[in-house]
Amino acid sequence: MRWMRQLSAEVEETAEVVGGKAHGLVVLHRLGLPVPAAFVVTTEACRAFLRDGRLPDGLEDELAAAITGFDVVSVRSGAAVSMPGMMNTILDVKLTSADVARSAVESVFSSWKAPRARTYRELHDIPHDLGTAVIVQKMVFGDHDEHSGTGVAFSRDPNTGAHVPFGDVLFGHRGEDVVSGRSQPFPLRALADREPLVWTGLLDALSRAEAHYRDACHVEFTYQSGELWLLQVRPGGFTGAAAVRVATELAEEGVIDQREALLRVSPHHLQHVRTPRIAPEATVAFRGLGACPGVATGRVAITADAAVRMAADGPVVLVRPETSPHDMRGLAAATGIVTARGGPASHAAVVARAMGKPAVVGVGELVLSEGTLVTIDGTSGEVVLGEPRVVMSTAEAHLHRLLHWADEVSGDHSERDEVHRLRAAHAVLRR
Amino acid sequence: MSGPDLLVLHALRCVGTAGLTRLAATTGLGEPDVESELIDLAVAGLVTRDAEFGVWSLTGPGRAAGVKRITDELDSAAARPAVIAAFDGFLVLNPELLDLCTAWQIRSVDGVTIANDHGDPSYDTRVLDRFADFHGRATVVCTDLSAALPRFGRYRIRLAEALERTRAGDLAELADSTSSYHVVWAELHEDLLVTLGIPR
Numbered sequence: 057m058r059w060m061r062q063l064s065a066e067v068e069e070t071a072e073v074v075g076g077k078a079h080g081l082v083v084l085h086r087l088g089l090p091v092p093a094a095f096v097v098t099t100e101a102c103r104a105f106l107r108d109g110r111l112p113d114g115l116e117d118e119l120a121a122a123i124t125g126f127d128v129v130s131v132r133s134g135a136a137v138s139m140p141g142m143m144n145t146i147l148d149v150k151l152t153s154a155d156v157a158r159s160a161v162e163s164v165f166s167s168w169k170a171p172r173a174r175t176y177r178e179l180h181d182i183p184h185d186l187g188t189a190v191i192v193q194k195m196v197f198g199d200h201d202e203h204s205g206t207g208v209a210f211s212r213d214p215n216t217g218a219h220v221p222f223g224d225v226l227f228g229h230r231g232e233d234v235v236s237g238r239s240q241p242f243p244l245r246a247l248a249d250r251e252p253l254v255w256t257g258l259l260d261a262l263s264r265a266e267a268h269y270r271d272a273c274h275v276e277f278t279y280q281s282g283e284l285w286l287l288q289v290r291p292g293g294f295t296g297a298a299a300v301r302v303a304t305e306l307a308e309e310g311v312i313d314q315r316e317a318l319l320r321v322s323p324h325h326l327q328h329v330r331t332p333r334i335a336p337e338a339t340v341a342f343r344g345l346g347a348c349p350g351v352a353t354g355r356v357a358i359t360a361d362a363a364v365r366m367a368a369d370g371p372v373v374l375v376r377p378e379t380s381p382h383d384m385r386g387l388a389a390a391t392g393i394v395t396a397r398g399g400p401a402s403h404a405a406v407v408a409r410a411m412g413k414p415a416v417v418g419v420g421e422l423v424l425s426e427g428t429l430v431t432i433d434g435t436s437g438e439v440v441l442g443e444p445r446v447v448m449s450t451a452e453a454h455l456h457r458l459l460h461w462a463d464e465v466s467g468d469h470s471e472r473d474e475v476h477r478l479r480a481a482h483a484v485l486r487r
Numbered sequence: 488m489s490g491p492d493l494l495v496l497h498a499l500r501c502v503g504t505a506g507l508t509r510l511a512a513t514t515g516l517g518e519p520d521v522e523s524e525l526i527d528l529a530v531a532g533l534v535t536r537d538a539e540f541g542v543w544s545l546t547g548p549g550r551a552a553g554v555k556r557i558t559d560e561l562d563s564a565a566a567r568p569a570v571i572a573a574f575d576g577f578l579v580l581n582p583e584l585l586d587l588c589t590a591w592q593i594r595s596v597d598g599v600t601i602a603n604d605h606g607d608p609s610y611d612t613r614v615l616d617r618f619a620d621f622h623g624r625a626t627v628v629c630t631d632l633s634a635a636l637p638r639f640g641r642y643r644i645r646l647a648e649a650l651e652r653t654r655a656g657d658l659a660e661l662a663d664s665t666s667s668y669h670v671v672w673a674e675l676h677e678d679l680l681v682t683l684g685i686p687r
Contacts, residue, residue, distance in 0.1 A: 171583060171621075171624065172582055172583040172586065175583055175586060175587065175617045175620070175621065176586060178613060178616070178617050179586070179587075179590045179613065179614060179617060180595070292598070293598070295598075295599055295600065296599075299599075322596070322597035322598065322599050324596050324597055324599035324601050325599055327599075327601060328599070328601075360503060360504070361503075361504060364504075364540065377687075378687070380673065380676075380677050380687065381501060381502045381503065381670070381673050381674045381677045382502060382503030382504075382677070383503075384502070384503075384509075384665070384670075385503070385504060385505070385542070400589065401582070401585040401586050401588070401589040402585060403585070403669075403673050405589070406585060406588045406589060406592065406662055406669050407669075409589075409592045409593065409602075409662075409663075410592070410659075410662060410663035410664070410667070410669075
């Protein structure tokens with residue numbers, strides 16, 4: 057096939073041709089892990105589409121041949137560089153004819169040109185002519201029956217870097233039900249009791265993926281009628297204290313050497329190492345996305361007016377479905393902000409950062425009555441009842457060891473700040 | 488043309504409880520004029536003042552009067568289809584505006600998200616260039632809106648001014664200050680919802 061590839065362990069092209077997401081699926085195939093049947097339309101076909109304003113000759117015939125045997129599919133974008141949320145994803149596409157497949161692929165290709173996607177590329181230095189691949193994949197259903205579900209699983213805890221599996225699972229639902237607030241996820245660990253075979257399969261997958269990438273990874277998964285399927289894998293992405301801890305421990309486990317561990321920690325990670333955090337032993341009541349780092353403790357106010365009123369008697373955490381201009385006074389009065397909806401680029405997130413206040417967004421449906429004492433962590437997105445212990449760093453000991461290696465590499469053991477010690481080691485290693 | 492009393496009444500519906508400074512910025516009226524309108528509205532039982540915080544808010548009847556007068560204005564100008572079309576255009580632009588504000592506040596370096604300390608002029612220029620491009624498209628929506636209902640013209644002016652202040656070196660005027668582009672944009676969002684009677 058000229059413009060497409062059937063996804064399998066045999067695909068040899070790089071992420072530049074098949075996109076990062078499809079390349080991850082090829083890796084999963086090579087690791088012998090279960091991936092729903094899929095084919096990918098290459099970035100080359102997208103570039104032809106962008107250049108000529110139509111799909112390249114021959115692609116339609118290839119699509120018509122490839123869809124035999126597929127009934128219901130997802131059609132997703134997947135560029136060589138991740139552009140989360142910028143392009144179209146179409147779920148539940150019933151492939152009744154080649155025409156349906158063609159228009160779905162065209163729709164994803166066209167979304168490359170949307171002004172928002174264009175802005176994103178400008179901001180992130182991504183060439184406009186790169187193009188995206190399109191993955192057409194057999195759908196698996198997390199809402200199929202009581203032995204179905206979906207989730208995200210990390211090989212290590214992204215909040216601390218601790219070597220324990222971490223993530224969310226949604227029983228009997230699809231992933232998009234979390235976003236819409238129709239269903240609440242459970243901590244990943246809950247799978248162990250409810251679906252022991254899926255749990256074991258998932259642990260095996262995480263450990264194989266980690267061994268392949270020699271780094272912490274996470275996967276998106278769905279299981280249908282007790283059968284596990286992996287939909288995406290991605291290495292790395294940990295920041296701050298978690299990045300320090302993972303790099304240090306991987307070196308101590310012998311997975312990477314000390315030099316590589318040093319190179320994996322950017323001096324920028326050190327800026328975040330000492331951001332105050334809720335101590336790891338606390339019980340998390342709700343979890344969303346951290347939108348502005350820092351810890352805030354206060355009594356819950358559920359309206360802006362209440363926040364202003366209550367702030368006279370002590371710190372307040374403003375809890376809103378989402379925020380609007382009505383909330384500005386409340387946001388100004390509050391010490392921390394929680395929203396049920398929205399992401400790191402929402403009104404609440406932008407205002408929280410403007411005001412320098414810890415914020416957690418996209419928590420989903422949350423039941424908190426006014427006056428309840430809560431503590432929020434704007435790094436991890438955790439909401440904890442009461443006033444848990446707060447730590448200034450979750451990786452102090454690891455950082456100490458890592459910087460000791462740094463001094464050995466640079467040969468400089470004088471008193472300097474941490475960023476300089478790391479930079480000196482990087483300078484030697486990059487020579 | 489909406490009278491100043493309606494502008495003030497409507498502003499309280501759009502921004503909630505507020506003081507004179509904010510209402511003046513939103514309506515484009517001077518603070519003494521805003522206060523004068525508020526006093527008349529209070530006599531009519533439509534607004535009330537919180538003496539402790541020095542802020543004004545709508546009463547129940549004030550909210551009902553706001554709904555009726557804004558709906559009447561929309562229908563008597565036969566502006567509903569045009570406002571709905573402009574709102575559709577707004578919703579396409581909204582996520583991009585939030586992306587741009589976020590990029591102005593934080594950036595990714597070596598895969599790490601850090602605060603944008605505005606120490607890298609080339610990065611700031613890149614964001615501002617995209618902002619200018621965005622503003623061109625936002626202006627189209629604002630122009631359509633003010634053609635349908637003149638009171639919307641205020642947003643185009645406020646947005647353009649915020650961008651201009653940023654270009655002149657006041658870096659908080661894009662996403663961070665209470666008069667920033669982001670704040671004005673969010674007020675426009677709320678105004679469209681309120682005007683069309685769409686719940687959040």
